[in-house]
Amino acid sequence: MAKYRIAVIPGDGIGKEVMPEGIRVLDTIAARFGIEFTWDHLDWSCDRYHSDGAMMPADGLDTIKGHDAIYLGAVGWPTVPDHVSLWELLIPIRRDFQQYVNLRPVRLFDGVPCPLAGRPEIDFWIVRENNEGEYSEIGGRLYAGTDAEMAVQQNVFTRRGVDRVMRYAFELAKSRPNKHLTSATKSNGIIHTMPFWDERFKVMGEAYPEVRTDQYHIDILTAHFVRNPSRFDVVVGSNLFGDILSDLGPAVTGTIGIAPSANINPERDFPSMFEPVHGSAPDIAGKGIANPIGQIWSGAMMLDHLGHPDAGRAIVKAIERVLTQPELLTPDMGGKATTAGLGKAVADAL
């Protein structure tokens, strides 16, 4: 019996609604594959911030660093500034636990309405750098409150940081039938960091002669996501570019509600974290209609990471089957089902 202790952080808004469905499906599959999950529920959230003045306890990261994985819903609420809710919870987990790969699939499933004419085939991965780059604490204000006010923000790209995420992306591309890796860049406009990114991409590529590479500036790359999404296999991007592409990709495949993500520490020195791409969605929170597929699919990615690819694949197959049945879907996909209804449907399909 394989046993795993999982830190569960439902978070805010619809995070709290989709999490039980993720757990329902994981418990169902666990029974079939001889896996046992222990779920340690943590109330780290904006609610906690309102009652205790902190998103998580001061020793929060210490208490979960021995867990096998972290399963997260969504964090953030309009009553708490983002630089608190995200920079004191989500981002420290990604960084302190060296989850430098943010892996996100982009896939058009049968049954899901596609916003693109002609329903092209879409099935690729985005590998996003998750620890440095455009997201940094370095910077600040000068002459605040006066006409001369200015704000600066430092982007930081290190060879270690760039190389390790590119290595992951090349390995992933190498493992796929098409062996094609695309780099998102902007070396014509951003003259210090992006030419460096391109250089490292070129150097790394020399170690992977079997992988076909190309690169596009982020502006035209977003255009290609809409015009030729079938041409992509694996796309690697910086923290910001990967963030943009991994919302645009799911939008092109119909709904952001089903998109999962894995924040991976490939060396396994720390637990990795699995969370849907969507946020806490204050506009629909509390109605019980949020799409739980992003949370459930993130659970499949967690199983994969824990060494149970068969179990992960079984969940994805169940999702595939359920998505072809319009009456089982939540309103964002044109159906009338509830969050729990759709979660149960996936569990039943297993």
Added chain:
Amino acid sequence: MAKYRIAVIPGDGIGKEVMPEGIRVLDTIAARFGIEFTWDHLDWSCDRYHSDGAMMPADGLDTIKGHDAIYLGAVGWPTVPDHVSLWELLIPIRRDFQQYVNLRPVRLFDGVPCPLAGRPEIDFWIVRENNEGEYSEIGGRLYAGTDAEMAVQQNVFTRRGVDRVMRYAFELAKSRPNKHLTSATKSNGIIHTMPFWDERFKVMGEAYPEVRTDQYHIDILTAHFVRNPSRFDVVVGSNLFGDILSDLGPAVTGTIGIAPSANINPERDFPSMFEPVHGSAPDIAGKGIANPIGQIWSGAMMLDHLGHPDAGRAIVKAIERVLTQPELLTPDMGGKATTAGLGKAVADAL
């Protein structure tokens, strides 16, 4: 007779092919509206770099600062690094001439195939900050060539720089029937400059109570461009976000080949510059099949700026009519016409 001296920079690749069509159409309309253009042709380009070692003469900007406007094709070629071809020609013009507004329309025309299912109505403007922000010379490398290598890039947002482009965007929104302005931000991830951007947006909005405002993080905003493009009226973004959105927008409306742009110095202390959004397109250069509509429409924006909105509108109407005739279109729009054929068709339609 209104007389204008225009600095003409065809530049590289298809820039040299579409420019004559822009001039053809402008000369045609000029005759009808009592306008006289003097075209000063400049060979500033990558070719010039190869023969003379510089993209433009050392006193280049001085020689054109008294012109009424600059009409540019496209700059850049694979044999010259971008930090030379762009940062020694295009970007100095935008900056030294304080062209801090980059204005780009996003419009779906009848007759142009749309990549979105259901052909939504699309007709909005992107106002891009064009002088500061993520594009800056500030930054560099440390420990180059070693494992400890890193590259940093400073983003700089000043109150003066942000306020002036926002004022332009609010004025534009106020002049439109829907009076709706959307701000592109990423204040949850980029913690110094983007919260500042949001603050200034809020402050500026107080002076425009008649303008309805909203804001989206750039990641989900790209998703909305695909899922709900009809909801936008005017969108204001930083240098990088505006750059991304103004390639994605035209892609959503069918082809980037028709998109124009105006680099505007609203105070008219310096000439403004008009150029298509597309680049020099080495892959199709020399074949005579590039789409000249982006260049021609940029000419219409130039007329508008010079105080001849009727003449500008007449060109846009001619473009509208021609686009509904598939046999007149270039290959990127599914037709078989040449660059010159399509340019002539627009001139004839006037």
